[in-house]
Structures are given as C-alpha cells and as structure tokens.
Amino acid sequence: MAEIIQAEGKQKGGKKKAKKFSTHIDMTPMVDLMCLLITFFMLTTAFSKPKAMEITMPEKDDIEQKTAPKIEAERTINILVSGDDKIYYYFGLADPKLPLPQLISTNYSKDGIRKMLLQRNILVFKAVKELRDKVIRGDEVMADSTLTRKVKELKKTVDPKAPIILIKADEKAKYKNLVDIIDEMAICTVANYAVVDINDLEKAMINGTAVSTPAAK
Amino acid sequence: MPKIKAPVRTPHIDMTPMVDLFALLLTFFMLTTSFRPSEATVIDTPSSVSEKVSPEKDVIIILVGKDNKVFLNFDNGKDTAVLIRKEVLKKVAEQYNLTFTEKELKTFSTWASFGMPADKLKAWINTEDSKDREAFQTGIPVDSADNQLNLWVRFIRLQNPRAEVAIKGDGEADFKTVKHVMDILQDNKVNKFNLTTNLMKDEAKLEE
Numbered sequence: 177m178a179e180i181i182q183a184e185g186k187q188k189g190g191k192k193k194a195k196k197f198s199t200h201i202d203m204t205p206m207v208d209l210m211c212l213l214i215t216f217f218m219l220t221t222a223f224s225k226p227k228a229m230e231i232t233m234p235e236k237d238d239i240e241q242k243t244a245p246k247i248e249a250e251r252t253i254n255i256l257v258s259g260d261d262k263i264y265y266y267f268g269l270a271d272p273k274l275p276l277p278q279l280i281s282t283n284y285s286k287d288g289i290r291k292m293l294l295q296r297n298i299l300v301f302k303a304v305k306e307l308r309d310k311v312i313r314g315d316e317v318m319a320d321s322t323l324t325r326k327v328k329e330l331k332k333t334v335d336p337k338a339p340i341i342l343i344k345a346d347e348k349a350k351y352k353n354l355v356d357i358i359d360e361m362a363i364c365t366v367a368n369y370a371v372v373d374i375n376d377l378e379k380a381m382i383n384g385t386a387v388s389t390p391a392a393k
Numbered sequence: 394m395p396k397i398k399a400p401v402r403t404p405h406i407d408m409t410p411m412v413d414l415f416a417l418l419l420t421f422f423m424l425t426t427s428f429r430p431s432e433a434t435v436i437d438t439p440s441s442v443s444e445k446v447s448p449e450k451d452v453i454i455i456l457v458g459k460d461n462k463v464f465l466n467f468d469n470g471k472d473t474a475v476l477i478r479k480e481v482l483k484k485v486a487e488q489y490n491l492t493f494t495e496k497e498l499k500t501f502s503t504w505a506s507f508g509m510p511a512d513k514l515k516a517w518i519n520t521e522d523s524k525d526r527e528a529f530q531t532g533i534p535v536d537s538a539d540n541q542l543n544l545w546v547r548f549i550r551l552q553n554p555r556a557e558v559a560i561k562g563d564g565e566a567d568f569k570t571v572k573h574v575m576d577i578l579q580d581n582k583v584n585k586f587n588l589t590t591n592l593m594k595d596e597a598k599l600e601e
C-alpha cells in the first residue's frame with residue numbers, strides 16, 4: 177500500500193542527502209475502516225418505526241352483565257374468518273329458531289369483501305373521502321387532529337343506517353387474517369365494528385352442517 | 394542527445410474528499426441510528442394502512458411467534474426510565490419460591506424479550522453464551538393450568554399502571570393464540586391493544 181519512493185540517481189562519492197519523505201498520509205486504511213462502519217450502521221439502522229393498529233375490545237364484564245348495546249339486525253353484517261384465507265359473511269342474525277341466513281363466501285381481494293363493504297358503507301365513505309380530498313387539495317386547511325375528529329364525526333352522523341360489522345374468527349384463522357379484516361374496516365371507513373367470539377352455529381355454517389329448526393307454527 | 398526520461402511516479406489519488414464524504418455519512422448514520430432490539434424470535438408482522446406510530450414508552454410488548462410461542466418484553470430500551478424490571482422479577486419469583494441475587498436481577502433488567510417458564514429464568518440469566526441462551530426461549534406458559542403470562546402482566550401493571558400493551562404477532566401465528574393472549578389481558582383490565590404492523594398503503598377506489 178505504501179508509496180514507492182523513487183530512488184534518486186546514484187551519486188557516486190557525493191554527499192549523502194537525507195531522504196525526503198513526502199508529508200502525504202496514506203488514507204486508504206482510514207477509508208476502509210469508515211466504509212466498514214458505514215455499512216454496519218446502515219444495516220443495523222431501523223428507519224421505519226413500527227406502526228400500530230389500535231383496537232379496543234368490549235369490556236368482559238359488560239358482556240356478562242348483558243349491558244352491551246343492542247344492535248339492529250338489519251344493519252348487522254357478520255364476517256366469519258376461517259383458515260386457508262377463507263372468509264364468509266352473512267347479513268342479519270343467525271338464530272337456530274329461524275331460517276338460516278345465506279352464508280356468502282368471498283375473499284380478501286379488492287372485488288371481494290371490500291366491494292361489499294363499500295357498497296354498504298358508500299355514504300360514509302364518500303363523505304369522508306370528500307373531506308380528505310378537500311384537505312389534500314388545500315381547499316380546507318386543518319390540523320391532523322382536527323381532521324381525525326371531523327372524520328370521526330362524519331362516521332357517526334352521515335348515515336344512520338351505516339353497517340355494523342361483527343368480526344368473528346374461528347380456531348383455524350391466522351392472526352394475519354384478523355389484521356387484514358380490521359384493516360379493511362379502516363380502508364372502507366367503517367365506523368362500527370367489533371371483534372367478537374364465534375358461536376357454534378356459525379362454526380357449523382362454515383362447515384356447511386348447520387341445521388335450522390324453525391319453530392313449528 | 395540522451396533521452397529525457399519522464400520520472401516514473403506511482404499514480405496517487407487524493408482521497409481527502411472521499412474521506413470527508415464518508416465521515417459525513419458515518420456521522421449521519423451514527424446519530425440517526427436506533428438499534429433494532431434483538432428479539433427472542435423472528436417476527437414477521439402483517440401489514441396494515443395504520444399510520445399511528447407504535448408507542449415507545451410505558452409499553453408491554455407481547456410477542457407471538459410463528460410457532461405460537463409467547464414472549465414478553467417490558468420496560469426495556471427507550472422507556473427504562475421507570476426501572477421496574479427488577480421489582481417485577483422479584484414479585485414473580487416470590488410466587489414460585491425462587492430467589493434471585495442482586496447480580497441476577499441486574500442482568501435481567503438489561504436484557505430484552507424473554508419467554509420461558511419462571512423456573513428456567515435463573516438458568517437463562519446465568520448462561521453466559523448467547524447461543525446457549527436461545528435454547529431457553531421456549532415461550533411463556535399461557536394455558537389455564539399454569540398461566541404465567543397473566544402473572545407477569547398483573548405485576549407489570551401494578552408497578553406501572555400507565556403501561557400500554559402492544560401485541561406483536563407474526564402473521565402466521567394462530568388467531569387462537571392471539572385471542573387467548575387478549576383474553577388474559579382483558580382479565581387484567583386491558584381493553585385497548587396496539588397491534589404492531591408494517592405500513593402498507595392501500596386505498597379503496599370507487600368504480601365510476
């Protein structure tokens with residue numbers, strides 16, 4: 177690595193000159209080291225901070241005391257999440273004493289569950305989108321927190337018939353499926369949704385073994 | 394006429410600007426870096442559109458691995474301000490009639506996520522080699538017969554009531570396990586969870 181110092185022409189019998197060393201420092205090792213350190217820091221750095229999705233579960237005591245709010249059956253959409261990325265939904269209420277609602281199988285794609293949710297939630301979705309677009313275009317100027325609050329307000333007030341989604345996952349479902357479906361709620365700006373336990377009848381509906389026993393008239 | 398010899402010189406590149414640049418980059422990376430905490434298991438979090446930044450302070454992180462093992466991390470890294478790890482370990486140890494020396498407590502308080510039955514903790518702390526230590530990470534027992542996660546969470550919450558809970562689950566973990574963890578948390582009056590996810594943009598489009 178060191179510089180090759182050219183030998184001066186031979187001077188026979190002449191005075192010996194002290195060799196002149198150049199004051200040039202060889203920086204190569206320093207560069208090597210820095211390269212190494214930069215690589216190390218680049219690889220160990222975590223640039224993107226992890227994000228979090230917030231969910232709030234209903235308090236357990238509430239469920240036991242039956243103080244949970246009653247929900248209207250016609251607004252309810254039940255989403256059943258099962259293994260192998262399978263997903264089903266039905267409207268209304270599944271009651272063993274009534275004829276069973278039709279269970280519709282769908283998927284996580286844009287034309288699957290999202291299409292259905294958007295259709296049902298179109299009024300809220302449009303209102304929220306309009307507000308967001310206004311902010312993006314700069315027609316309305318507001319802080320992020322104000323926007324969040326306004327979106328929340330819109331979700332509550334725009335459509336009194338907005339769907340209420342009940343998310344129910346069975347034992348075969350993966351954690352990813354749950355996150356995906358909650359995410360879908362955020363994408364479609366669904367205001368009311370909850371993760372609740374699946375019941376035996378719904379499990380049977382997924383398996384196709386559900387039998388309804390309508391009360392004899 | 395003798396030929397004029399051009400003096401042979403070694404080609405020398407001036408490295409000063411390069412060094413300058415490297416020094417700058419190095420400084421930048423050193424200052425901005427926040428080390429990825431080494432975790433007990435590799436976790437591939439699912440993605441979502443959520444842009445909320447995961448809380449960094451006062452947080453109990455529950456990790457659910459691909460193989461449904463449950464690990465715990467609390468009061469570690471940036472939020473070491475409260476220093477409750479020692480106290481919590483003491484409390485848990487009491488329940489299992491274990492005693493830890495001051496040195497062991499100190500070691501425990503500096504380490505990150507862990508997942509093992511309480512009676513294995515001592516051996517884990519006293520294992521010098523980090524490779525050998527990994528073998529102890531078998532997950533915290535969560536079944537109803539010996540629900541140690543419940544105990545941990547309760548003592549952490551008693552020591553630091555402000556602590557929020559973040560669940561960092563692998564996408565391939567079973568919903569059943571995650572649900573079970575949530576149930577345990579709800580038993581401890583935690584009803585709000587942060588599910589750690591990766592950011593992935595996605596937007597619904599209306600068909601015109």
